[in-house]
Structures are given as C-alpha cells and as structure tokens.
Amino acid sequence: MSKTLFEKIWDSHIVVDEDGRSLLYVDRHLIHEVTSPQAFDGLRLNARKVRRPDLTFATMDHNVPTSDRSLPILDQTSSVQIKALERNCKEFGITLFDIHSPNQGIVHVIGPELGITLPGTTIVCGDSHTSTHGAFGSLAFGIGTSDVEHVLATQCIMMEKPKTFEIKIQGKRKNPHAVTAKDIIMSIIRKIGTAGGTGTVIEYRGDTISELTMEQRMTICNMSIEAGARAGLIAPDEKTYQYLKGRKYTPNNYDELVNDWRDNLKTDSGAKFDKSFTLSAENIAPQVSWGTNPAMTDDVTGSIPFPDEYGKGNPEEVKGATKALQYMDLKPGTPIVNIVIDRVFIGSCTNARLGDLIEASKVVQGKKVSSKVRAMVVPGSQLVKKNAEEMGLDKIFKDAGFEWRESGCSMCLGMNPDILAAGERCASTSNRNFEGRQGSGGRTHLVSPVMAAAAAINGHFVDVRELDLN
Amino acid sequence: MEPFMKIKSIVTPLDKVNVDTDQIVPKQFLKLIQRTGFGQYLFYDWRYEQGGIPRKDFILNDPAYKNSKILLARDNFGCGSSREHAVWALDDFGFKVIISTSFADIFYNNCFKNGILPIRVSDEILQKLFSTKSEIEVDLEDQIIMVNNTPISFDIEPHWKKILLEGLDDIAMTLQHESQIAKYERSHKT
Numbered sequence: 235m236s237k238t239l240f241e242k243i244w245d246s247h248i249v250v251d252e253d254g255r256s257l258l259y260v261d262r263h264l265i266h267e268v269t270s271p272q273a274f275d276g277l278r279l280n281a282r283k284v285r286r287p288d289l290t291f292a293t294m295d296h297n298v299p300t301s302d303r304s305l306p307i308l309d310q311t312s313s314v315q316i317k318a319l320e321r322n323c324k325e326f327g328i329t330l331f332d333i334h335s336p337n338q339g340i341v342h343v344i345g346p347e348l349g350i351t352l353p354g355t356t357i358v359c360g361d362s363h364t365s366t367h368g369a370f371g372s373l374a375f376g377i378g379t380s381d382v383e384h385v386l387a388t389q390c391i392m393m394e395k396p397k398t399f400e401i402k403i404q405g406k407r408k409n410p411h412a413v414t415a416k417d418i419i420m421s422i423i424r425k426i427g428t429a430g431g432t433g434t435v436i437e438y439r440g441d442t443i444s445e446l447t448m449e450q451r452m453t454i455c456n457m458s459i460e461a462g463a464r465a466g467l468i469a470p471d472e473k474t475y476q477y478l479k480g481r482k483y484t485p486n487n488y489d490e491l492v493n494d495w496r497d498n499l500k501t502d503s504g505a506k507f508d509k510s511f512t513l514s515a516e517n518i519a520p521q522v523s524w525g526t527n528p529a530m531t532d533d534v535t536g537s538i539p540f541p542d543e544y545g546k547g548n549p550e551e552v553k554g555a556t557k558a559l560q561y562m563d564l565k566p567g568t569p570i571v572n573i574v575i576d577r578v579f580i581g582s583c584t585n586a587r588l589g590d591l592i593e594a595s596k597v598v599q600g601k602k603v604s605s606k607v608r609a610m611v612v613p614g615s616q617l618v619k620k621n622a623e624e625m626g627l628d629k630i631f632k633d634a635g636f637e638w639r640e641s642g643c644s645m646c647l648g649m650n651p652d653i654l655a656a657g658e659r660c661a662s663t664s665n666r667n668f669e670g671r672q673g674s675g676g677r678t679h680l681v682s683p684v685m686a687a688a689a690a691i692n693g694h695f696v697d698v699r700e701l702d703l704n
Numbered sequence: 705m706e707p708f709m710k711i712k713s714i715v716t717p718l719d720k721v722n723v724d725t726d727q728i729v730p731k732q733f734l735k736l737i738q739r740t741g742f743g744q745y746l747f748y749d750w751r752y753e754q755g756g757i758p759r760k761d762f763i764l765n766d767p768a769y770k771n772s773k774i775l776l777a778r779d780n781f782g783c784g785s786s787r788e789h790a791v792w793a794l795d796d797f798g799f800k801v802i803i804s805t806s807f808a809d810i811f812y813n814n815c816f817k818n819g820i821l822p823i824r825v826s827d828e829i830l831q832k833l834f835s836t837k838s839e840i841e842v843d844l845e846d847q848i849i850m851v852n853n854t855p856i857s858f859d860i861e862p863h864w865k866k867i868l869l870e871g872l873d874d875i876a877m878t879l880q881h882e883s884q885i886a887k888y889e890r891s892h893k894t
Contacts (some may be wrong), residue, residue, distance in 0.1 A: 254862070271784070275738075280875070315737055378813060383875065384875050384878065390881075432780070649732070671731075
C-alpha cells in the first residue's frame, strides 16, 4: 500500500497500539533548562531512572546570557535553573553541552549540527520549535514537561496519530537572495492561518523546496508550529545526506543507513494526504508581520490593513486585528515601508545559522546601522559563531554598529537580559510576534535576516528586492 | 493525579481568539523549577498594570468570577509555546475545565496530563455558553454539560476520559509495556 513519508516513520516506530493510540519509540530526546527541571523531580519522586541516557542530549539555551561567558550569571533565578540542569544531567548520566562548551547553542541548531538529528528518526524536545528537525526527514515535535518525564522514564511517547497535510511549493523565486525561506513559510502561515495545520503533520514538497539548502529547509519546518502543526517534514535527499556526513554524532554505519534511507524515506506516488495546499513561489514578496500572531503578515509593499478588511466578516478576527493594531500602535493604511523601528534582532532557531548571517552581512557590509537603531546578532550556536568569525562576518557586523553576541535563544523570547523595553519596535528574525514575547510591551515585526539587516541600516522597513544582493 | 470529579461552577468568559501560551504565562515566570505556585502569574500582562496594580477591565479581576472553575475560550486556545507552565497556572488558579471551539495540540495534551478537562464544542454551543450567567455542570462520566437544565453532550477521546476519571499515572501504564519496549530496542537500528 502507498504510504506518505510520515506514515512510514510513524509505522516503523510503533511499539504497541492501544485504545486508538500508539506507543511510539523515541530515537533522540533533546532537553534544555526551562522545561526539564520538573520532569527530573518527577523521576526522583517516583524513584525512576532515565531509560536511555545515551539517546538523550542536553544544552542550555533559553535563559543564558549572550554577553561575556566568563562572567557569573547575574539573574539568580536563571542561574538556579542552569545549575539544576547541570545537576540533573550529572545525576542521570546525560550528555550536556553547557554554557562553556564549544557545542553549546540553541537546541534546534545544535541537533543537526552535531549529527544528532537523523532522517527517518523520531525526535522530541520540550520545545515547540522541535519541528525544525523535520527538515532532515525526521518526525520531530514539541512536548510538554509531563511528556518529557514520560520520555525520560520510558523512551516512548503515547500519541494519537496525526492527520497528514501536503503543502506543495512550486516555481522559482524571482530573487532568491531577497525572497527567502522565511518569506515562503510566512506566506504559507498568512494563507492557512495559525490553526491551519492543527492536528496534522505537514510535508513540504515541490521543486521550490528541493532547491533550498538544509538551513533554509530548517527555517521552513521550524515555523510549522506557527501554523499549528504537530510537525513539519521534508523528504531527505542528497543535500541532507551530505550535510550530516562526518558530524560529531553521525553513526559509524552512516553509508549503510543512507542506502536504506535513499530507498525508503519518501512519500510513495499514489499515497494520499488528508489535506493539501499549493503555493506558487514566483510571486512571493518579502514578508513583514504587522500584528500579534504570525498570520498577521503582509508583503513589504503592502499597508497596515483595516480590521474589517482583515477579518473578512468574522467578528472575532476583526476584534483580534483591532486589538493587535492597538497593541502594535499602528494605523490602518500606513505603508509598511514607513514603519520606523528601534531595535533589530538577528537570531533564533528560525534564522541564526551561518547562511542567514552570510546573507544578512551582504546587506550590512560597508554600511552603518541607523543612529536611531540598536541592532544585535546572536548566532544560533557556538559553532555558527566560530565559523562566522573565521569568515570575518563578525567584523562586518561590528564595523556597521551591530552587537555581536554569544549563542542562545536570546531576544526571541526574552528570558535572558536581551529584551525590548515597553513601546520599543523591533525587526526580528524570530518566529513569534505575540504580545510581550520579546519584552513586556515590546512590539515585534517578524522578517527575514536580509529584511532585518536592511531595516537596521535604514531605520525603517525597505523592500530588499531593490538592493543588489548577488 | 486526583480523579476528575463533576464540576459545578459559573463560567469565566475570555472573549478572545488565538490566545497563546505566552499570554497565559509570560516568559519571565518560566524560570521556577517547581510545578506549583503559577496561579499568581496567570495572564499576568493582561491582569496587571506595570507595578502590579490589577487592571479593572480584565475578566479575571472581576470579583463575580472569583470562584469560577470553568474557563470559556475562543478558537485556537493555547497556541504557540509548548510550556506546560500555562496549564500549571490555569490549574493553580482554580480552573478545572476549559471549553472552546478548538485548542492547540500540545496545550490540549498538557491539560490531560494535569487533570484538566479541555472540551471542544461547536460555535453555536460556545455562543450559548458565552451568554450564560448561571452555573453550569460538567459531568465527564456521562459526557454532559448541563446548562439551565438542558443537557449538552460532548465528545472526548476514550483514553483521556479514562485517565482523568481514574487519575491514572501514564508513566506507570507505559512501563507495563516494558517487554515490548525492550524487544523494539533490540530490533531497531537508529
């Protein structure tokens, strides 16, 4: 029988079926400091062990400072959480990439970078952006802390089988340096909505996806959760196999595994999806979010919508848009390029990989950040930072007036000292523009790295298609 | 986990779509390493002005809803971050039932893991509940919401119903499959 890629991975991980649910085996469990302490407490309380510490990897990313790592952490509550993770990993025998490790970084950046993420595997983490790893053809999704405890104790997760959702993206982007993977995924979310993928696993397909680099595919899968999906998947291909070859944790029998993956890890022709959506990449413009959820987004050439027009007759959506514009302090009809910004954040598990920094640096090179803007680059991992520095990217950013930081989640969610002040407006390469996400009262506009870089230089949004980025 | 009992209470209507977990518990409160005590941070940025003064126009600050155990919400409630802290905060504040037209997947799961019952209803029923001022009763055993002596039935996945009603420990349930897990591990390559 013809199967989708998702169904193949699902079926090959069933340990037992029970009451309409499946107990699935988890191949890799990633943990971090914020959603794990209560899970370890639960284990201790019930005298349970970690079943497979060898399949569990930990790092600290959410609340770590991105300033000088030789200094002590001033925030006591963050420090307590970081120490708790160190203690827990030691007690239960789990590999930890701590704040001083050359492998430290955002959990969804280091997983692939270290070869922990592999095609055809199941990966879970107490973080919704675990969907990122789907770019490698792994079934990867976020879980709550109770499930973190469940996976630690059993190496399995009990789940109802999600539905399948095919999203086909076809055609050539007119200017692939200006219209990025971020613009593709934001266009999708804008069209299907923040609950468009609820209850499903999305498989992204089509020639536009095949042409993307692995890093760009990660940006697409990363934001699947912003459309409400459990996970996002892209079938592995030669780019995938090449990317993972020779990484720190890539298995010794890698070539043998690749042969197997080549034969099996694809959706069979004739396989049926529960839902389908098609997007043409040809006319996608750079995207800018204007509201307080990622579907509230428009082309950079557009204007702030009138709530009635946005809500299309749905009173709840009209109310939502009105409230969003109030929070964002934006007037309907304002051209997006007229929006003046105070801060720029280039970072996060969505857009802080080497390719993102290279593209952004092309916009910045030889220019200066607007005197009214404070801009920062937070590389996704220590390895990204090191590679970028070897290419001299740090110098390009610093010369332009950007701050060049240590790796972590940073201002994507503002759990560390990198936050917006109330009323500040930020062009951000992160994934969520929720109220207060980057700091209480802060206003977030989601954009691609090149759009963020151009906004930093100009002090307002500009259409990066007008720049020479080649 | 405590077994889920019948709940009778007035409902707190939170009239907003796409409420994300960043609003339910803002990030500055995620640094605690316990599961308890999150109720005081529930909807913190909507509940309080800067400086911690309660906002008069926010529903949770209305004394009329003080002892409510049932939260009415709109579409896509609990979207965004996987933080279970959101459910711990709702629970600690006193909510045991959340009724909406739809929930985000991770949040929906997290509710059951903490003994909270999320109920999906149609638009029409939700509208009716939003206009109810009197107490309603939620009976999980019979899958009935009683509104002004009118029963409204709801659907629930049988396994979640069982786990809530019996207050089961799902890790202990999975560990009963130990031999199957071990067998799977022996035959699995990656």
